[in-house]
Amino acid sequence: MSLRDEIFQQAEVLQELLKTEWSHVLEITDEIRKREIKYIFLAARGTSDNAGLYVKYTLGINNAIPVALAAPSMFSIYHSPPNLKNSLVLSISQSGQSPDIVEVVEEGKRQGAMTLALTNKPDSPLAVASDHVINVQAGEEKAVAATKSYTAQLFSAAMLSASLSENEVMYHDLQRVPEFVSQVLTLETLVNQIVELFYYMEQCVVIGRGYNYATAFEWALKMKEMTYLVAEAYSSADFLHGPIAMTEMGFPVFMVAPSGQVYPALLHLAKRLQEEKKVNLLILSDQDKILEYSAAPVRLPAGLPEWISPIVSIVPAQLFCLALAKLRGLDTENPRGLSKVTLTT
């Protein structure tokens, strides 16, 4: 199975995940309600850390739960963990192997916190250490660059958010995600053409905000892993607080801008970048107006609810990175310097 195959499995993986794991998510929700949870303490690395950004927004906005991202070194190196008594310790890891993430969970347990793992390996050390496990059920992921396990992690978090909110509309939205993912997979031919415009680039920035801040980080990470380009992710606001200085004519800027609450901020930035800086803009959006600022517009499906849009908008980004890696003659299955499981302490 190739990386491309794994990308194309995503609609089916999410469909299955909702069907088989939803009732288990409802049980976990009951348990969360019984506890006096003041905040979520989240431990993850790499791609899973980007899934953590989505957790922060969806549980923050829809469930009013603050999310603190763990610094694993406090546990594994400094041995001075913070007080976690009133937290839900949530870990995210495809392999469930990384010792530093396991250590955060074990410390949470020692302190009496509730622990929940989102992982693709329900028999991993991380799963064994956790009170509760959501099996993201992405199936075996052979390619080093994570794709389907990422969208399955996001979807699991979205299920948790919908379940905690008891909001029927959110549950309805979840059911529509696999179809939206199928739709963006049909963009492959267009994306393969657009990639040619960026064949020579050496660096780029990726901009998203709100829910899609996660998408910006994950797109940038895939770019680094698969094409070895320097790619940096920003929120549109942070970008204005300094890094905008580095852009100049022709600088490649990728923007994730579906309809939603943060769309006006991105529209404003796109206009400025196009008119004042004359950068080379690639934009993912369902909105005509912002797509006009893009030399390389990629149209997202109409009617995509903002809160689940990150699960859909990352897919054309994955296709973009795959196409660019192929065009450049790189090994898409085993990028240099990386292994599927990274053990850090």
Next chain:
Amino acid sequence: MSLRDEIFQQAEVLQELLKTEWSHVLEITDEIRKREIKYIFLAARGTSDNAGLYVKYTLGINNAIPVALAAPSMFSIYHSPPNLKNSLVLSISQSGQSPDIVEVVEEGKRQGAMTLALTNKPDSPLAVASDHVINVQAGEEKAVAATKSYTAQLFSAAMLSASLSENEVMYHDLQRVPEFVSQVLTLETLVNQIVELFYYMEQCVVIGRGYNYATAFEWALKMKEMTYLVAEAYSSADFLHGPIAMTEMGFPVFMVAPSGQVYPALLHLAKRLQEEKKVNLLILSDQDKILEYSAAPVRLPAGLPEWISPIVSIVPAQLFCLALAKLRGLDTENPRGLSKVTLTT
């Protein structure tokens, strides 16, 4: 006053800050103890957000307080703030002007949380909105790139951490910081020479871990602001989870590696980067062994305690960015596309 003048004022600014603000910090500490604070909810942007990373490590490791970084868009755009009742809402801003940061503080107050601002402008909207204010007293900062206000923010956070811990050794360490800063300011001539080795670079990564994770981010930000280069910050662990793929022979990697708990992890990475990848390493450290892997070693003072090292190690990094900007003939006082106060919502 030039940017260089502001960099060279730092030892004096910190000396004054400790003298005049320490007793006020003790009062704020008393107030924090009276409250049932479960975690800190931190709001900041740009350089101040990097100071927030230091807050996360020093208050986490020395005071066992978890720190959650706010996503301002949840307040200002989504209007769905998380529950902040049991938090200390801590804001950091040089100017105290940014509306989105003020909005986080106002929401915290509405929910009954204690609010504390670290700012250089004690009459700013942010200070007015906050219950308590630590005036970081950096004096007027004219250069767009923040330097002395950053080290003053870090030092204020270190004072708060020492005060909360009631640890005499920590207070003693604080008193030594201005002298350490004076020592690294004498590295200017060396740094001006080293910069020539990096004259042609177009991109780089900056690596730190633990306390100096903040230094990596702040160094990368200064590089972007002042030299318009693409510079990305990583922890040594996150770097191994993907981005290491983009390095190749001669790729510039800057590393902040003073003595301390995380030093062995950085030593291991430096060895790998030098031997396997043959990257171009610039290392800041007081340790002979790691400096041997560096084509451009910059020696930090001996005996620098790890927890305050970020206040010292950023100074040669500031000098590096200033020197590179000058060498490239750029405007160091007013970088293109930036203004001193950035108003984002």
